[in-house]
Amino acid sequence: MPGVFDRLDKEIKVKQQQDGITALDLADLPPALRKIMRLMLRELQMSYPRLLEVMESVPETDRLTRDQLDSALLNLSQQFWLTHIGKGEKAIYKVNLRKKTGSTLAAGIWSSLNSRLKGKPK
Amino acid sequence: MSNGKIVSIHSFRGGTGKSNTTANLAAQVALTGKRVGVVDTDIQSPGIHVLFGLDEDKMGKTMNDFLHGKATIKEIGFNIGENTGDEEGRAKLKGKNLWLFPSSIRGREISQILREGIDFNKLNEGLQSTISEFNLDYLFIDTHPGLNEETLLSIATSDILIIILRPDNQDLQGTSVTVDIARSLDVPNLFLLINKALPKYDFAKLREQVQTQFNAQVTGVLPLSFDMAENASKDLFSLRYPDHEWSKSLIGVVDFILAAK
Numbered sequence: 001m002p003g004v005f006d007r008l009d010k011e012i013k014v015k016q017q018q019d020g021i022t023a024l025d026l027a028d029l030p031p032a033l034r035k036i037m038r039l040m041l042r043e044l045q046m047s048y049p050r051l052l053e054v055m056e057s058v059p060e061t062d063r064l065t066r067d068q069l070d071s072a073l074l075n076l077s078q079q080f081w082l083t084h085i086g087k088g089e090k091a092i093y094k095v096n097l098r099k100k101t102g103s104t105l106a107a108g109i110w111s112s113l114n115s116r117l118k119g120k121p122k
Numbered sequence: 123m124s125n126g127k128i129v130s131i132h133s134f135r136g137g138t139g140k141s142n143t144t145a146n147l148a149a150q151v152a153l154t155g156k157r158v159g160v161v162d163t164d165i166q167s168p169g170i171h172v173l174f175g176l177d178e179d180k181m182g183k184t185m186n187d188f189l190h191g192k193a194t195i196k197e198i199g200f201n202i203g204e205n206t207g208d209e210e211g212r213a214k215l216k217g218k219n220l221w222l223f224p225s226s227i228r229g230r231e232i233s234q235i236l237r238e239g240i241d242f243n244k245l246n247e248g249l250q251s252t253i254s255e256f257n258l259d260y261l262f263i264d265t266h267p268g269l270n271e272e273t274l275l276s277i278a279t280s281d282i283l284i285i286i287l288r289p290d291n292q293d294l295q296g297t298s299v300t301v302d303i304a305r306s307l308d309v310p311n312l313f314l315l316i317n318k319a320l321p322k323y324d325f326a327k328l329r330e331q332v333q334t335q336f337n338a339q340v341t342g343v344l345p346l347s348f349d350m351a352e353n354a355s356k357d358l359f360s361l362r363y364p365d366h367e368w369s370k371s372l373i374g375v376v377d378f379i380l381a382a383k
Binding site for chain 2: 002022023024026027031034035038040041042043044079095096097099101105110
């Protein structure tokens with residue numbers, strides 16, 4: 001029987017899938033955060049020191065101070081657009097993309113499609 | 123992060139020749155000695171496997187299996203260089219480093235994805251893993267036409283985006299939408315490629331007009347070709363007929379890809 005931990009873990013995972021970021025949300029982020037998120041998508045995950053390193057490469061006009069970066073990371077994490085393991089300097093961040101929801105067509109249409117496709121001539 | 127570049131090929135509307143162009147560009151880049159992958163993210167209407175001579179019987183594990191946790195990226199990569207078949211064009215890829223990561227063409231598996239949706243964290247992990255696990259120089263992504271979520275994800279992670287359009291007002295309007303989105307996502311290299319241009323057009327003038335309209339580099343103008351239509355996706359046209367006008371224009375696009383930072 002699943003324990004309390006399993007249930008909570010499942011609830012968090014469902015919430016993450018529902019609340020993840022979309023590519024269009026990325027487009028609306030400030031330039032420095034967008035750069036970080038794009039790079040994080042490519043690297044799959046980024047440590048806090050690596051985030052600071054990337055921020056240094058952002059043009060000065062768009063660059064965030066360390067406090068601004070910390071606050072942005074907290075904000076993105078609270079929206080479930082980022083997930084992280086560990087805290088502070090040891091944290092490792094990952095982008096959390098929103099799941100594409102399945103079709104809202106009646107479920108019966110798919111089983112009907114399946115049976116028709118199974119019977120199709122080779 | 124691996125240094126491999128992601129090249130997304132997109133068109134706002136269907137029928138622009140996107141899969142054909144993607145397959146030919148990937149093959150031409152592989153001929154230069156680069157390590158190349160091609161991912162079919164058009165999960166709901168896959169087709170690029172046909173150009174590489176892959177059918178349902180030869181197709182092993184697919185991106186659908188990966189998305190459902192039933193296969194690793196290593197298991198999906200189909201080595202084209204070792205399975206070129208007899209067609210004259212594809213045969214030139216023998217021994218080249220080119221892999222295809224196909225989407226399933228089984229109706230049941232397509233309908234499963236449509237029904238259950240797509241875990242984009244998993245899809246992105248798959249795209250990035252193809253580069254690192256196969257040590258790719260270039261990963262070409264064949265996208266679904268229009269702007270759906272998987273297409274937007276591939277645009278967001280691209281180093282190079284090539285938007286294919288026909289000289290048609292519907293295509294031109296749709297392309298402006300895609301260009302706007304690509305710019306708002308900071309895609310580093312945004313290229314346009316005109317396909318199916320009537321031979322009677324002045325190609326240089328057409329290129330200049332489109333370039334001015336979108337303020338983006340037009341990498342080539344490919345003519346509308348009956349020879350290409352006759353090929354019917356049986357073979358890689360530019361490898362089979364390298365001296366054809368269509369092929370020569372397409373090979374010109376490769377230079378832009380290789381030069382992109």
